[in-house]
Amino acid sequence: MANNRKNRRRVRWIFIISIWTFFLAVVISFFSHYVLNQIYSIAVSFLILLLVVLMGIVFDLIGTAAAAADIAPLNAKAARRVSGAKCGVYLVKNAERVATFCNDVGGDISGIISGTLVTIIVFKLIINFPYQQAEFYLGILITALIAAITVGGKAWGKVIAINYSTEVILLVGSIVTKLQSPFKWVHIKGK
Numbered sequence: 001m002a003n004n005r006k007n008r009r010r011v012r013w014i015f016i017i018s019i020w021t022f023f024l025a026v027v028i029s030f031f032s033h034y035v036l037n038q039i040y041s042i043a044v045s046f047l048i049l050l051l052v053v054l055m056g057i058v059f060d061l062i063g064t065a066a067a068a069a070d071i072a073p074l075n076a077k078a079a080r081r082v083s084g085a086k087c088g089v090y091l092v093k094n095a096e097r098v099a100t101f102c103n104d105v106g107g108d109i110s111g112i113i114s115g116t117l118v119t120i121i122v123f124k125l126i127i128n129f130p131y132q133q134a135e136f137y138l139g140i141l142i143t144a145l146i147a148a149i150t151v152g153g154k155a156w157g158k159v160i161a162i163n164y165s166t167e168v169i170l171l172v173g174s175i176v177t178k179l180q181s182p183f184k185w186v187h188i189k190g191k
Contacts, residue, residue, distance in 0.1 A: 013097060021105045028052075029113055036120050045124060049117045052110050053150050059106025061157035065168035066091050066098035073166045074173075084174025091169055091176075111150065118142050 032052060036045055071092045077085035091098050122138045161168055 013100075017097075017100060017105065020101075021109065024105065025109050025112070028109060029116065032113055032117060033120070036117060040124075042121065042124060042128070045117075045121050049114060049121060049146065050149070052114045052117060053146060053153065056107045056110030056114070056150060057153035057157050059102040059110065060154045061161045061168065062172055063099040063102030063104075063107070064158050064161035065165040065172070066095040066102070068162045069095070069165035069169045074169065077170065082170070084170050084172070084177045086173070087177045087180075088166075088169040088173030091173060107154075114146055114150070115143075118146055 032048060036048055039045055039048070069088075069092045071089060074085050074088045074092060078089050118139075122142055125138050
């Protein structure tokens with residue numbers, strides 16, 4: 001009976017996270033496309049692209065830290081009322097969901113959007129610097145550069161997340177707690 005209820009909750013969570021992913025992808029994609037199409041500076045376009053890649057790296061770091069963190073030090077800090085520790089405990093207790101949201105939703109959306117942004121930037125470069133095979137070479141070069149930054153950044157983030165998981169989750173918990181302050185009237189189940 002309890003196992004059946006747990007499976008239903010998991011299926012419901014998967015359905016909800018899939019819907020959230022769809023809407024987040026639409027909003028982030030629309031916003032980044034709109035902003036990038038309004039900006040004519042290649043440097044600013046690259047900056048937006050790097051911010052999207054950085055978003056994926058940070059989300060991946062948080063998801064890995066939630067899965068790797070030990071709850072005991074966070075419980076001790078929560079007992080001493082350390083800022084963000086209570087939220088950190090919640091994040092670690094729900095590590096499966098946090099990792100799914102951060103690694104899959106945040107990381108994958110940023111990866112897909114960064115690929116689209118690379119395409120837009122390459123087209124901008126081709127328009128500004130017409131050359132017969134520019135699209136081919138620029139597409140390969142920029143895609144490889146962004147892939148290297150993404151993979152290298154995520155590898156570096158995983159090292160930090162695994163070695164400093166408690167500190168990362170405490171920092172994230174503190175940020176979430178501060179962001180929740182204006183919305184204290186919203187009650188999150190389990191808190």
